[in-house]
Amino acid sequence: MPLWQIYHPAGTFEDKTSKKAFAEDITKMYTTLGLPAFYVVVNFFKMDGGDIYVGGQTRTATDKPFVRVIVTHIAIHLPDDDSVYLCTTSRIDKIVKPHLLDKGYDFEYHVDETERRLWKINSLIPPRHKSAEERIWVDKNRAVPYDGAYPPAVAPQSSI
Amino acid sequence: MPLWQIYHPAGTFEDKTSKKAFAEDITKMYTTLGLPAFYVVVNFFKMDGGDIYVGGQTRTATDKPFVRVIVTHIAIHLPDDDSVYLCTTSRIDKIVKPHLLDKGYDFEYHVDETERRLWKINSLIPPRHKSAEERIWVDKNRAVPYDGAYPPAVAPQSSI
Amino acid sequence: MPLWQIYHPAGTFEDKTSKKAFAEDITKMYTTLGLPAFYVVVNFFKMDGGDIYVGGQTRTATDKPFVRVIVTHIAIHLPDDDSVYLCTTSRIDKIVKPHLLDKGYDFEYHVDETERRLWKINSLIPPRHKSAEERIWVDKNRAVPYDGAYPPAVAPQSSI
Numbered sequence: 001m002p003l004w005q006i007y008h009p010a011g012t013f014e015d016k017t018s019k020k021a022f023a024e025d026i027t028k029m030y031t032t033l034g035l036p037a038f039y040v041v042v043n044f045f046k047m048d049g050g051d052i053y054v055g056g057q058t059r060t061a062t063d064k065p066f067v068r069v070i071v072t073h074i075a076i077h078l079p080d081d082d083s084v085y086l087c088t089t090s091r092i093d094k095i096v097k098p099h100l101l102d103k104g105y106d107f108e109y110h111v112d113e114t115e116r117r118l119w120k121i122n123s124l125i126p127p128r129h130k131s132a133e134e135r136i137w138v139d140k141n142r143a144v145p146y147d148g149a150y151p152p153a154v155a156p157q158s159s160i
Numbered sequence: 161m162p163l164w165q166i167y168h169p170a171g172t173f174e175d176k177t178s179k180k181a182f183a184e185d186i187t188k189m190y191t192t193l194g195l196p197a198f199y200v201v202v203n204f205f206k207m208d209g210g211d212i213y214v215g216g217q218t219r220t221a222t223d224k225p226f227v228r229v230i231v232t233h234i235a236i237h238l239p240d241d242d243s244v245y246l247c248t249t250s251r252i253d254k255i256v257k258p259h260l261l262d263k264g265y266d267f268e269y270h271v272d273e274t275e276r277r278l279w280k281i282n283s284l285i286p287p288r289h290k291s292a293e294e295r296i297w298v299d300k301n302r303a304v305p306y307d308g309a310y311p312p313a314v315a316p317q318s319s320i
Numbered sequence: 321m322p323l324w325q326i327y328h329p330a331g332t333f334e335d336k337t338s339k340k341a342f343a344e345d346i347t348k349m350y351t352t353l354g355l356p357a358f359y360v361v362v363n364f365f366k367m368d369g370g371d372i373y374v375g376g377q378t379r380t381a382t383d384k385p386f387v388r389v390i391v392t393h394i395a396i397h398l399p400d401d402d403s404v405y406l407c408t409t410s411r412i413d414k415i416v417k418p419h420l421l422d423k424g425y426d427f428e429y430h431v432d433e434t435e436r437r438l439w440k441i442n443s444l445i446p447p448r449h450k451s452a453e454e455r456i457w458v459d460k461n462r463a464v465p466y467d468g469a470y471p472p473a474v475a476p477q478s479s480i
Contacts, residue, residue, distance in 0.1 A: 039215075092440075143266075
C-alpha cells in the first residue's frame with residue numbers, strides 16, 4: 001500500500017546496507033500502525049546526475065546530492081485536518097532523518113493519496129483496516145484469500 | 161490516457177513477446193470501451209531485484225517475483241460508487257490474470273485518477289468521450305486537430 | 321514542487337544541451353509566477369523503445385518518438401474552473417513547443433495535483449505562497465529555516 005519511490009542520484013544508496021536500513025525504517029512506520037509489513041513497497045531508482053535538474057541545474061559530484069521521494073498512501077486516508085497531516089509528515093521526517101537529512105542530502109517528498117477501492121494485491125481486495133482478516137494478513141505477512149476478497153462484479157452501465 | 165507503469169524485477173518480462181501480449185490485452189480493455197487505441201500507454205520498467213523492497217526485504221531469484229503496477233486514469237472518471245469501482249478492478253484483474261497471476265508472480269496495483277482538463281496529447285485537448293471527434297481519433301488512431309482542440313486561453317488572475 | 325517526470329525513448333534528449341534547455345524553460349514557467357527556482361524538479365528517464373507501448377505497439381527508429389510527461393503540482397492548487405485549467409495547459413504548451421512539438425515528437429502530458437500539507441523540502445514546511453518567507457527562499461534559492469517551518473506535531477488519535 002504505501003509505495004515509496006526513491007529517485008536518488010548515483011553516489012547515494014549504492015550499497016545494499018543503506019537501502020535495506022531505509023526500507024526497514026519505512027516499513028516499521030506502517031507496521032507500528034498495525035498494517036501488514038508486506039504492504040510496504042519501497043523502490044529505489046538510481047539516476048544519472050545528468051538526468052536530475054533542480055531549478056534548471058544539474059549538480060556536480062561535490063554538490064549535495066538531491067533525492068526526490070514520492071509516497072503513495074492508499075490503505076488509509078487522512079481526515080482533512082491540519083494536525084493530522086502534520087502528524088503524518090512528522091512521522092515521515094523521523095524516518096528520513098538518518099537516511100537523508102543526517103547524511104547532508106537535499107531532499108523533497110510529497111504524499112499522494114489514492115482511492116482504496118481501486119487497489120488490489122494479487123487480485124484480492126485487501127481487508128478492512130483493523131479487521132480480523134487484516135490481522136491474519138499481518139500474521140502471515142502475505143495476501144491470503146478470505147470471504148469478501150472476491151466480491152462478484154455487477155457490470156454498471158458505464159465505467160473504466 | 162490510461163497510463164500503465166509496470167515496475168518489474170529482472171527475470172520477468174525479459175522478452176518482447178511477454179511485454180507485447182500484456183500491452184495488447186491492456187489496450188483491448190480500453191478500446192472495448194470505445195477509446196482510441198493510442199490513448200493506451202504502457203511503460204515497462206525493469207528493476208534490479210536489489211532495488212525492490214517489500215516489507216523491508218528484497219527477494220532472491222528463487223522467491224516469487226514482485227511486480228508493482230501503477231495505473232493512471234484521466235479520460236473518464238468513475239462515479240464514486242462501490243459497484244463501479246468493483247467493475248473496474250474486475251476488468252483489470254481479467255487483464256492481469258494471464259500475465260501476472262497465472263505466472264505465479266506476486267503483484268499489487270492501484271489506480272489513480274487525475275483531472276481530465278489538465279491533460280493533452282500533442283498539445284491538443286482530447287475530444288469529449290463518445291463525441292464524433294473522438295470517433296475520428298479512434299478511426300485514424302492518432303491525434304487529429306479539430307474545432308475545439310485549441311481553445312484560446314484567457315489569463316485568469318492567478319494560476320499555476 | 322512542480323515535479324516533471326519525462327519518460328523519453330533512447331534517441332531523444334541524449335545530450336545535455338537539449339535536457340538543460342528544456343529544464344530551464346520549465347523552471348522559468350514557475351519562477352515567473354513567483355516561486356523559488358529550486359522548487360522545480362525535472363527528471364529525465366531514458367527508456368528503451370522496446371519498453372514503451374502506445375496502443376499495444378512499440379515504435380521503430382524511423383517512427384516518431386513518443387514522450388510521456390507527468391507533471392505534479394503541489395504548492396498551488398488550481399481553482400476548479402475551466403478557464404484556469406486552460407490557462408495552465410496553455411502555459412505548459414508554450415513550454416513544450418520547442419522541445420517536443422517542434423521536434424516532431426508525439427507526446428502526452430497530464431498534471432496531477434497533490435496535497436500541499438503533505439509536502440516538505442529538507443523536512444521544512446515550505447512557506448506560504450507570496451509570503452515574506454517564500455521571498456527569502458526565492459532570493460537564496462534554497463530551503464532556509466524560518467518560524468513556522470517546524471511546527472510541533474500533536475499526535476491525533478489515528479493517522480497514516
